[in-house]
Amino acid sequence: MAESGGKDTRERILRCAEELFGQRGYEAVAVSDIAQACGVSTALIYYHYTDKESLLRALVERASAVFDVHTRTAVEGTGSARERLETFIESWVRSADEHESLLRILVRPLTDPGGPLSAELLEGIGRTVEDLAAVIAEGVEGGEFAPVDPGMAAECLLGLVNTRAAASVLSKLVPGEPVEPVRANADFIVQLFFRGTSA
Amino acid sequence: MAESGGKDTRERILRCAEELFGQRGYEAVAVSDIAQACGVSTALIYYHYTDKESLLRALVERASAVFDVHTRTAVEGTGSARERLETFIESWVRSADEHESLLRILVRPLTDPGGPLSAELLEGIGRTVEDLAAVIAEGVEGGEFAPVDPGMAAECLLGLVNTRAAASVLSKLVPGEPVEPVRANADFIVQLFFRGTSA
DNA sequence: CCCATGACTGAACGTTCAGTCAGCACACAT
DNA sequence: ATGTGTGCTGACTGAACGTTCAGTCATGGG
Numbered sequence: 001m002a003e004s005g006g007k008d009t010r011e012r013i014l015r016c017a018e019e020l021f022g023q024r025g026y027e028a029v030a031v032s033d034i035a036q037a038c039g040v041s042t043a044l045i046y047y048h049y050t051d052k053e054s055l056l057r058a059l060v061e062r063a064s065a066v067f068d069v070h071t072r073t074a075v076e077g078t079g080s081a082r083e084r085l086e087t088f089i090e091s092w093v094r095s096a097d098e099h100e101s102l103l104r105i106l107v108r109p110l111t112d113p114g115g116p117l118s119a120e121l122l123e124g125i126g127r128t129v130e131d132l133a134a135v136i137a138e139g140v141e142g143g144e145f146a147p148v149d150p151g152m153a154a155e156c157l158l159g160l161v162n163t164r165a166a167a168s169v170l171s172k173l174v175p176g177e178p179v180e181p182v183r184a185n186a187d188f189i190v191q192l193f194f195r196g197t198s199a
Numbered sequence: 200m201a202e203s204g205g206k207d208t209r210e211r212i213l214r215c216a217e218e219l220f221g222q223r224g225y226e227a228v229a230v231s232d233i234a235q236a237c238g239v240s241t242a243l244i245y246y247h248y249t250d251k252e253s254l255l256r257a258l259v260e261r262a263s264a265v266f267d268v269h270t271r272t273a274v275e276g277t278g279s280a281r282e283r284l285e286t287f288i289e290s291w292v293r294s295a296d297e298h299e300s301l302l303r304i305l306v307r308p309l310t311d312p313g314g315p316l317s318a319e320l321l322e323g324i325g326r327t328v329e330d331l332a333a334v335i336a337e338g339v340e341g342g343e344f345a346p347v348d349p350g351m352a353a354e355c356l357l358g359l360v361n362t363r364a365a366a367s368v369l370s371k372l373v374p375g376e377p378v379e380p381v382r383a384n385a386d387f388i389v390q391l392f393f394r395g396t397s398a
Numbered sequence: 399c400c401c402a403t404g405a406c407t408g409a410a411c412g413t414t415c416a417g418t419c420a421g422c423a424c425a426c427a428t
Numbered sequence: 429a430t431g432t433g434t435g436c437t438g439a440c441t442g443a444a445c446g447t448t449c450a451g452t453c454a455t456g457g458g
Contacts, residue, residue: 006405024313027226030445041407046447048405104310110365111307113372114223126373136396145396152379152387153396155366156359163358166309170354173312174325180351188351196395197335197344197352204435229415240437245417247435 010048012038017055018062022101025108026056026116053116056105060117063102064124066095071131081139086190088132089161093186096164103165129154160189209247211237213261216254221300224307225255225315252315255304259316262301263323265294270330280338285389287331288360292385295363302364328353359388 016038020029031052035042049055074088096103107125109118132154139145145153164185171177180188215237219228230251234241248254273287295302306324308317331353338344344352363384370376 009405025311028313031447032445042446043408043448044406052446108310109372110368111303111310112224113368114227119372122369122372126369126376129369130375139396143398146394146398148390148396149383149387151377152384153391155362155369156388156391159358159362159365160355163354166358167354169309169312170321170325170328173308173318173321176329177325178350184348185351188348189355191347192352192355192395193391194395195345195397196391196393197338197347198394199342199345208435230417231415241416242418242438243436246437251416 009038009040009044013040013045013048014055014058014062018059018101018105021056021059022104025112026105056117059102059105060121063099063106066099066102067092067106068124068128070095071128074135075131081135081142081144082194084135085132085139085157085193088135089157089189089193090186092161093164093189094182096161097168097182100165100168103162104169107162107165125158129158132157157193160193164189208237208239208243212239212244212247213254213257217258217261217300217304220255220258221303224311225304255316258301258304259320262298262305265298265301266291266305267323267327269294270327273334274330280334280341280343281393283334284331284338284356284392287334288356288388288392289385291360292363292388293381295360296367296381299364299367302361303368306361306364324357328357331356356392359392363388 013034017029017034020034020037031045032042034055035045045055049058070088070091073091074084077084077087106121109115109121110125112118113122129151133150136145136148136153136157137150140147140150167177167180167185171179212233216228216233219233219236230244231241233254234244244254248257269287269290272290273283276283276286305320308314308320309324311317312321328350332349335344335347335352335356336349339346339349366376366379366384370378
């Protein structure tokens with residue numbers, strides 16, 4: 001037992017921050033909000049983290065760890081380009097569902113540049129696009145895909161999988177919109193990306 | 200000449216706000232920033248607009264006017280579902296390019312719920328999705344499209360066209376990313392949505 | 399028993415920012 | 429001249445927020 005409180009609350013603080021940042025966005029959340037949310041004084045947060053921004057940075061690292069895996073396995077994995085992209089889509093969408101707040105933190109600068117860490121985050125997104133583009137280019141050269149522009153296709157693919165996160169925002173905040181099951185959504189994106197809507 | 204200054208500066212203020220909100224996001228922009236950007240005192244902004252939020256509201260109305268047209272003509276227009284969706288895509292992407300800041304203001308709550316006006320904005324996005332879904336449903340019933348889920352397809356379509364706005368953020372902030380010409384982008388989305396990437 | 403250390407708090411400080419207010423300048427009508 | 433209204437400003441206020449700091453409390457080793 002003993003001195004367990006330390007690391008423990010550090011983690012609790014981070015999780016509260018994750019949820020609040022994900023729900024309301026970085027600037028809309030006061031440090032005192034985070035403190036209150038996990039029953040702790042504001043000063044304690046500064047005991048464990050140097051900055052408000054360093055809290056965000058810790059979350060971004062965690063988020064990158066979760067989502068970058070999928071891109072890396074798509075690039076380095078074996079199998080056809082299509083197979084690798086399919087598993088990319090499935091695992092990304094699943095992670096998006098499990099770590100909704102983290103994904104929102106990652107992609108936020110796309111609609112809100114000028115926020116904190118947006119330069120780093122955009123760079124990360126740029127790398128993801130390039131990685132996906134490489135896989136798509138492989139597929140095009142191998143005759144698996146039509147001769148599409150890999151860069152554009154990669155952007156669109158990322159746009160599609162991230163639509164998941166956006167859709168969950170929508171469905172939570174506008175009454176009519178139903179929550180789609182994760183699996184159905186991933187399958188839908190796979191179909192749309194590879195076959196389009198043609199009859 | 201005479202009292203021309205009134206409406207004129209009112210408009211100038213709004214345009215400065217549009218640019219700054221679009222670039223940095225609502226909360227990152229101080230009212231005094233807007234004032235400085237168009238060479239005017241802070242107090243004058245409060246003379247013309249009651250609130251900081253009312254500035255945003257004025258912009259949102261303007262943005263809705265620009266983008267809702269495309270949805271309405273897609274719903275009410277004549278021609279096959281596919282034709283109407285194609286012109287929707289083309290005109291939306293063109294507007295996205297011309298009114299980048301406005302679009303960013305419109306879609307921001309997707310990655311940043313909890314911001315100001317996010318409820319209204321999300322509702323508007325929800326309506327757009329429903330409208331598109333209706334057109335897609337028509338196409339499915341008429342045998343034009345495969346039997347896809349119209350709601351999901353509509354979400355994905357909107358995700359695709361808005362990827363344009365995101366891409367422009369990307370290309371401006373990460374060095375490697377090139378700016379794609381508008382036309383090529385629209386055509387790409389049309390192809391991807393209707394035919395996928397199949398060879 | 400004492401002291402060092404780590405976890406934690408309450409109260410404050412400095413700054414930033416949305417919003418206010420009293421008043422100036424100028425045009426026009428009387 | 430004198431009033432009236434519109435467009436506009438500089439100086440200011442109150443609140444919120446990030447951040448700091450002095451100090452409390454429990455624990456565990458010497």
